[in-house]
Amino acid sequence: MVSSTTSVVDPDAPSVFRYFEADGMIWGDYTGDTVTIGRFVGTRTDDTIWVSFVHVLASDGSVVTGDGESEIELTDDGMLRLVEHYEMHGAPQLSVCVEAPAA
Template sequence: MTATQTLPSLHDRTFKMVSSTTSAVNAEAPSTFRYFEQDGVIWGDYTGDTVTIGKFVGTRTGDTIWVSFVHVLADTGEVITGNGESDIEVDDEGMLRLVEHYEMFGAPQLSVCVESPAS
């Protein structure tokens, strides 16, 4: 992708987590994220793996999104809140990938989510 190309909207796209420094990702039932976007505003929800339910809201500028999130851990019921920044990338097949940088449990974390093809 060249510098003059615009990355596509995240609106109505689904992503699955493939790696995370916070916890082991269950490849058979990873966390799944649904994204919506309008006029630079991002919002959505997620569930699966270690999360019972999660919500996020934020903004997008170019190929970077900033979100605040809250979710409930499946094993303890603990409510986790935080903020994160994600870089939007495009793979060789044209699918989107999110590289997420956030802080959890007092330490910087990194996770990667890949777009799930529309069904």
């Protein structure tokens, strides 16, 4: 994750997401920064991903749930960028995740 309206992203230890896909189904997990652990599941149609998510906040252990929609974009260097629109705490939010190069 490189940016989020929900929280300040720690550039040295951002939340890291792992996405998997089979036959248009999307699922995965995420952890780091403000999240102890999170999971999501959803679908992809063309360049749009729709997911439902749940995660536990590192700050107080509270559970957060929601739904989101992401547009898949291609960066100038050929990596994927997800522009995520979701609602949290009753307000619309925006996050951007960028594919990390293979280690």
